[in-house]
Amino acid sequence: MPASFAPSTSVWDLGLVRDNQCLSFWTSEHGTSNSGGESSKESSRSSTPVLAADRTERLRDKMRRRTESGDHWFSLEFFPPRTASGAVNLVSRFDRMGSGGPLFIDITWHPAGDPGSNKETSSMMIASTAVNYCGLESILHLTCCNQTKEKITGYLSKAKHLGLKNIMALRGDPVGADWEEEEGGFNYATDLVKHIRCEFDDYFDICVAGYPTGHPEAESYDEDLRHLKEKVDAGADFIITQLFFRADTFLKFVRDCRAIGITCPILPGIFPIQGYQSLRQLVKLSKLEVPEEIMRVIEPIKDNDAAIRNYGIEQTVGMCRVLLESGNVPGLHFYTLNREVATMEVLRQLGLWIEDPRRPLPWAVSAHPKRKVEDVRPIFWASRPKSYIYRTQDWDDFPNGRWGNSSSPAFGELNDYYLFYLKSKSSKDALLKMWGEELTSEQSVYEVFTSYIKAQPNCAGHKVMCLPWNDELLAPETNLMMDELDKVNRRGVLTINSQPTINGKPSDDPIVGWGPPGGYVFQKAYLEFFTSSENVTVLLKVLKKYEPRVNYHIVNVHGQNTTNAHDMQPNAVTWGIFPGREIVQPTVVDPVSFMYWKDEAFALWIEQWAKLYEDESPSRMIIKYIHDNYFLVNLVDNDFPLDNCLWQVIDDMFELLDNPPEEQPTEQPVEQPAEESPVEDQSPK
Amino acid sequence: MPASFAPSTSVWDLGLVRDNQCLSFWTSEHGTSNSGGESSKESSRSSTPVLAADRTERLRDKMRRRTESGDHWFSLEFFPPRTASGAVNLVSRFDRMGSGGPLFIDITWHPAGDPGSNKETSSMMIASTAVNYCGLESILHLTCCNQTKEKITGYLSKAKHLGLKNIMALRGDPVGADWEEEEGGFNYATDLVKHIRCEFDDYFDICVAGYPTGHPEAESYDEDLRHLKEKVDAGADFIITQLFFRADTFLKFVRDCRAIGITCPILPGIFPIQGYQSLRQLVKLSKLEVPEEIMRVIEPIKDNDAAIRNYGIEQTVGMCRVLLESGNVPGLHFYTLNREVATMEVLRQLGLWIEDPRRPLPWAVSAHPKRKVEDVRPIFWASRPKSYIYRTQDWDDFPNGRWGNSSSPAFGELNDYYLFYLKSKSSKDALLKMWGEELTSEQSVYEVFTSYIKAQPNCAGHKVMCLPWNDELLAPETNLMMDELDKVNRRGVLTINSQPTINGKPSDDPIVGWGPPGGYVFQKAYLEFFTSSENVTVLLKVLKKYEPRVNYHIVNVHGQNTTNAHDMQPNAVTWGIFPGREIVQPTVVDPVSFMYWKDEAFALWIEQWAKLYEDESPSRMIIKYIHDNYFLVNLVDNDFPLDNCLWQVIDDMFELLDNPPEEQPTEQPVEQPAEESPVEDQSPK
DSSP states (O other), X not given: OOOTTSOOSSTTTSOGGGTTTOOOOOOOOOOOOOOOSSOOOSOOSOOOOOHHHXXXXXHHHHHHHHHHTTOOEEEEEEOOOSSHHHHHHHHHHHHHHHTTOOSEEEEOOOGGGOTTSSSTTXXXXXXXXXXXXXXXXXXXXXXXXXXXXXXXXXXXXXHHHTTOOEEEEXXXXXXXXXXXXOTTSOOSHHHHHHHHHHHHTTSSEEEEEEOTTOXXXXXXXXXXXXXXXXXXXXXXXXXXXXXXXXXXXXXXXXXXXXXXXXXXXXXXXXXXXXXXXXXXXXHXXXXXXXXXXXXXXXXXXXXXXXXXXXXXXXXXXXXXXXXXXXXXXXXXXXXXXXXXXXXXXXXXXXXXXXXXXXXXXXXXXXXXXXXXXXXXXXXXXXXXXXXXXXXXXXXXXXXXXXXXXXXXXXXOOSOOTTOGGGSOSSOHXXXXXXHOSSOOSHHHXXXXXXXHHHTOBOTTSOBOOOBTTBSSOOOHHHHTTHHHHHHHHHTTOEEEXXXXXXXXXXXXXXXXXXXXXXXXXXXXXXXXXXXXXXXXXXXXXXXXXXXTTEEEEEEETTOOEEEOOSXXXXXXEEEEEOTTSOOEEEEEEOHHHHHHHHHHHHHHIIIIIGGGSOTTOHHHHHHHHXXXXXXXXXXXXXXXXXXXXXXXHHHXXXXXXXXXXXXXXXXXXXXXXXXXXXXXXXXXX | OOOTTSOOSSTTTSOGGXXXXXXXXXXXXXXXXXXXXXXXXXXXXXXXXXXXXXHHSOHHHHHHHHHHTTOOEEEEEEOOOSSHHHHHHHHHHHHHHHTTOOSEEEEOOOGGGOTTSSSTTSHHHHHHHHHHTTOOOEEEEEEOTTOOHHHHHHHHHHHHHTTOOEEEEEOOOOSSTTOOOOTTSOOSHHHHHHHHHHHHTTSSEEEEEEOTTOOTTSSOHHHHHHHHHHHHHTTOOEEEEEEOSOHHHHHHHHHHHHHTTOOSOEEEEEOOOOOHHHHHHHHHHSSOOOOHHHHHHHGGGTTOHHHHHHHHHHHHHHHHHHHHHHTOOSEEEEEOTTOOHHHHHHHHHHTOSOSSOOOSSSSOOOOOGGGTTOOOEEGGGTTOHHHHHHHTXXXXXXXXXXXXXXXXXXXXXXXXXXXXXXXXXXXXXXXXXXXXXXXXXXXXXXXXXXXXXXXXXXXXXXXXXXXXXXXXXXXXXXXXXXXXXXXXXXXXXXXXXXXXXXXXXETTOTTTOOSSTTOEEEEOEEEEEEEXXXXXXXXXXXXXXXXXXXXXXXXETTOOEEEOOSTTOOEEEEEEEOTTSOOEEEEEEOHHHHHHHHHHHHHHIIIIIGGGSOTTOXXXXXHHHHHHHOEEEEEEEOOTTSOOOHHHHHHHHHHHHHSOSSOOTTSOOSOOHHHHSSSOOOSOO
16 A cells, blocks of 8 residues: 555655755645635734743643634744754754744654754754753654654653653654555554554644645545544644645645544644755755746845845745734744744744743743742852753752752752753853963953953953853843942952842833733842952951841852851742732742852853863963852842842942951961962952 | 648649639748849840741740840730630730730639630630630640549640640649549659650640749758759759749749759749739738738738739839849749739830730731641631631641642631630620611611721710621721721721732831831732622723722622632732741732632621621611622732722722713613612612
């Protein structure tokens, strides 16, 4: 029996997406556009979803809710990269494109790329990273052709364990020309759908592929439609289609599906033309035909990439408008080819891209099902949320893995420097340029910090874009404190985390807002920095004046710890008050987890900075000296309705350093960290 | 062997305290005052305790902490009343005297009064009420003489089950003259101390009695001291002494105790002389002798009660000053004789009475050990906290019995009208005078509400001091809204609960403050009232304008419910932000428990008001009509930084009632609740 109707030459099955980002799929079957069927909704702007529901609903319920409210959505398809650095870049892309508000993303399955392995380029790992570390609702593709049931069940179990909740069930390409149907095996996607439902009941949401012009191998369009109905009847929740070039093609397909009783959501696969060569390869590899009206425009500009991309955007926007206005299209699914520009531009023009995304919480949430109730984190990992997620991945519940009734926290080992989703985007060379090819003193370290804070070039002319504790530029709210930060870093108060006081700003404030609309957000001022033991000695004297207004923890790498925290209770430093809800307090300064963070924060000096330099080199010794001798300090100003007093605390410390109460100009100071230093301390006295 | 050293003729053992409040105890042994021993502390003002610790620490730890900080305390002794109405009054007294900040109270054991029973006058029930419903740390006395081990274990088990944590272990009076020591029985308090430690390990804190002049039956003062040491060595945690008249008596006793190795706290028993007769009876019944210098003053004024009491106060204050200044007295224990005036005056003069008590939370906490972590309650029971405690007494944990992860609440049955600790302090006669001997219309009910709110006499000239939903006068913070409340009640918006908006007042604000110092408290405005279905129809139209600012629940006695609450989530309406802590949100508007409160709130119309009148009487029918037809409404203004809009909501409702949009002056209104009413609605149109 020929596999005539089996999905085959498709974006999902061929896996060609990894090879030069050229695709497959195509034919040309153009139905006539008409907007019969479901009710047409006006708004094409993704309105703010109910964020709490967004975190707890399963994908098919989110889809239904958005469809019912007429709130159009979009989704994005990516393929696994070939290299580790490609994986690092893709994760950054997830973070950027995730901010535009896709309902979900999906990751294709690449049978030749060891897709179910733990390799950083595997489909499984990329999807897991998207869910766990980027907080994106994700669909993992899975092909079943030539696979044993055990193998498939193993993949699904692993996916479930990793927190994946959605599977795109595909047949995949038969290997070799003489493929034959196997009795009781996976011959068609339908078999995979049945297997998933049989082995995992209702755990996964299942998506299947639809072919608006019929599958190239199908006996007929109608035969293909019947097979699609079989897939849905076997338990699929929704359909994503192969790409097409004309709105009518899709709208006729939807009508035909509805006519034979397919009632689930059908999402159009949208492919913005991004270049002449990729389009040609696509045509060659698939049976889809590019319509003549498109070829007519493209041929004359085939050497002008920008012009073709602009045409692709225009053509796609036009087609999407027709689709959305038909009332039969609740959302659009984009084949991004792992690129950002064209898809984002289309979405912006359609008004679907969320420019100013609402944050459900002030930190980046994870989409792992067991973290759905997570609503509090220590502030320490604010700039390293992926590290926090990694180190708490084994917790059974949130927040009670640490806060509330549970006993002491069990933070994961500090061994995440080499995890691809935590890697710096910058190369060693780039880091050396930013942080100094050669350090001559502690002062030269201070200068790196000030260059970072001012986002200005260092003395060698390179802009400092990141620090070991901050892989991104300063957050907008931190920018509000730039002058103060600059001032204190110059004198060796090396800040790595801070937040200003906020006394009841609206929850939709573009800079500091988070949570549902109509609420108010608050913060206690927070400042965290490394500084010398000499400074700490004076700081402790100053802090006595600020009791009980200021809470502090001061610790060195050996764990020598000084604090005025109350019974080791957490101090809530970010909270929000919302209409009709309980108080949300997503960020705390927690004395217990601070000891775990301390290990990580000190280790970053060595792992990310010192190791850039030769062993025993002066540069390395300077960083090592700071690591061994400086203290990590955090300060909270509890009096949030007043002006932040933490800068005054630091000023008072400088003042006392500059003008010690009993002047003993000729005597040796009791503590002399500068003498123990391998380099001379050049900070101003 | 004669029971020569056994504690006997004492305030605790004789149980005479119930008989005309005359006491026992006395002798005269005057040591010389000298302040050796423990370090002397300056402050005699009870400073604000750390409130969280105060709720979770056991009594002996609280004592130690207060002693170490030099923070003097006081405690109060009461005896069980003879009558049920006496019990009601005593509970009110607990509430009043509890507000002055005693470290603990103790309840004497009255062997003749069925002390371990469930009678409302039993020692056990009075102590349980003090702990559970008045939130007072309490010590239950227990005498063991002539009791079986089973009986004693039974009492202790019951005490533990009821949430009592502290026992004063006493021998009690032998019954009959021919009492002899029983082999293996309870012959002395030491036996009881050992039994408690043996059967209940460290669960109870144990107090024992000390006799500054030696027990009257003891062979010698030194022999008595040795027996006291035995009691302490057996496991007692601290000592309260018999009363005495001279500071030196006590201070010598403490020195003698320390000399033989008694190191636990020793609290002086303070007895302010309150009258000549009670003092004479005391002298007759005990072997304590009133010192001549006191008798010399009292004899000439023996017919002038006020003069004697004033002298008693002066004499006690003087003695207490000497004690506190000695540095050997961490706290004072008062024999109150169940009276308030003299003890409170002494405490005020000593600066130990807390005039402006800090509230750990905005509602009255319970001292039951399992409620120590309780930190959130529905606002509905704000004026009936004892009812709330009663109805949730079977919850295993707080707040998760209802809020958080747990399933639906299991509120206790609504059958608490006859519980003595929930009874109105007013008689039926007094209630009829306040609420109207005869009601003629709904309007006359409205007038009762306005009289209550203004604290002014009703038309019959009687001040309305309480309502079925409010056994006390309006809270000070409610007074802030008096004019608005008066205005709306006049027109049949019958308010039973409200709170104003608070946007960050200091936690030590005398009116609205609560929680530890240095914090800020917040509230969303809340208003709860009964009103007619006619009003509700219009109100619902008005409320549309206030979405989503105002959350509402509107329900009638049949449970017909209208709300715009979010997924039945609780809405936090009171919260506090404190230095170094997580957010505290003690009060919520909880949709689920509102349905339980609704039953209680409606039932109070019938149980407490309608039943004052004859069956079928017009007065009763009027109340019954309101019960059957009115709605219970609650409103929350979520926009706490703005001015409370709830009065505007009600004004808009009146405005719309007065000027309906489509005027149909001659037509019948669609809804005519007035016609269904048994009496004419006289509210202004």
